Amino acid sequence: MSGASFLVVPQWQGSGSSRAMRLIDGAEAIHGDLPAARTHRVPVPAAAGESLGTGVNRFSSLTAVRDATEAELALLEAPVVTIGGDCGVELAAVQHALAAHPDHSVALVWFDAHADLNTPESSPSGAFTGMVVRALLGEAPDGLAATGATRLDPGRIVLAGTRELDDGEAAFIEASGIRVVGVAELDDPQRVVEAVAATGATAVYVHIDLDVLDPSAIDGVGSPVPFGVLPERLTDAIRALRARFAFAGAGVTEFAPESPDAAGRDLAVILRVLGALTGPVPGAPATSSGGQ
Secondary structure, eight states, rough: TOOOOOEEEOOOOOOOOOTHHHHHHHHHHHTTTGGGGGGEEEOOOOOOOOTTTTSTTTTHHHHHHHHHHHHTTHHHHHHHHEESSSSSGGHHHHHHHHHTTTTEEEEEEEOOOOOOOOEEEOOSOOGGGGTHHHHHHHHTTTTSSOOOOGGGOOEEEEEEEEEOOOHHHHHHHHHHHHHEEEEEGGSSSSSHHHHHHTTTTEEEEEEEEEEGTTTOOOOOOOOSSSSOOOHHHHHHHHHHHHHHHHEEEEEOOOOOOOOOHHHHHHHHHHHHHHHHHHHTTOOOOOOOTTOO
16 A cells, blocks of 8 residues: 555544444554554544534534644645545545645545535534535535635536435535436446546545445445445446546545454455555556645
8 A cells, every 4th residue: 555645534523323433443443554654643632522503513623623634634745545534534635635736627536325415404413424525515614614726616526326315415416417426337437437537627536435335345334325336346446537537635434343353354345445545556647746
C-alpha cells in the first residue's frame, strides 16, 4: 500500500446507529494494518457534543473533528486515503481534494448503500452521516456547509451501489440530475467509468462506505442493506476508475465490528479494497494533487 498517505479519523458522532461506538474499534483495527510511516491520526473528542439548535446531532463535536481533520490533511502528501469512523469524516477530506483543484475537475464517486443527501429538515434521524453529500453541496448549517472552491456541484457526483433512499433524497436526485450507477451495472466496471466521464471530470475522489458491499461479504457494518456489491466487483470498479482518471483521494468508512475476532474476519476484504485504492494500476494517470 505504498504511494498514499493515510489519515485515521475514528469519529463516531456522525452515526445514527446503535453500533456507533464500534466505529472507533473499526478505525483502529484498520489502522493496525496500515504502514506506520505514512499513517497519521486525528484525535476525536470523547464527548458526544451538542446539536446547538442546528438539527444535526452532536454538531459541536462534528465541527471540531472537521477542523482538526482539515488541519492534518494540509500536512500530508497527496493522495490521502481517509479512514473513518462514520461517513462524516469525508466532509473535510473531499473539501481538501476539491480545494486542490480550483478548476473543478474532480468528480466524487460515492460507493455507498445510502445517498447521504438529507438535510437537517429531511433527515429521519438527525445523524450527520446521512447528510454529508448534501453538506458538500453547501446545504447544511454553518460550520458544516461547503463554500467557495470546496463546494461540490451536483453534476460532479456519481452514486454507485446506492440502493436505499429516503423519499426526500430520491426527489433531490431526480431534480438535480445526479448520476446513479446501480449494483447490477457494476458487473461491468466501465459503467461507473462512463458515468464519471459524462461529468467532464479529469480526476476522481472515491468514497467507500463498507455497507455498499453485500452483507454476505462483510459483517461489521451498522446499517447493512441486502443485495449489495460483491468485493471483486467493487475492486474492479476502483481499478477501472484509477486507470482512467487522476486519483484525487479516497475514504473508507463505517467499519463497526462486533469484536476483535469479528474485525479480523472482515479485514481481509477491507485490505483488498485498500489495495485497489493504493496499489499499482498499469497505465494509470499521474496522481492528482492540484499542483500543491
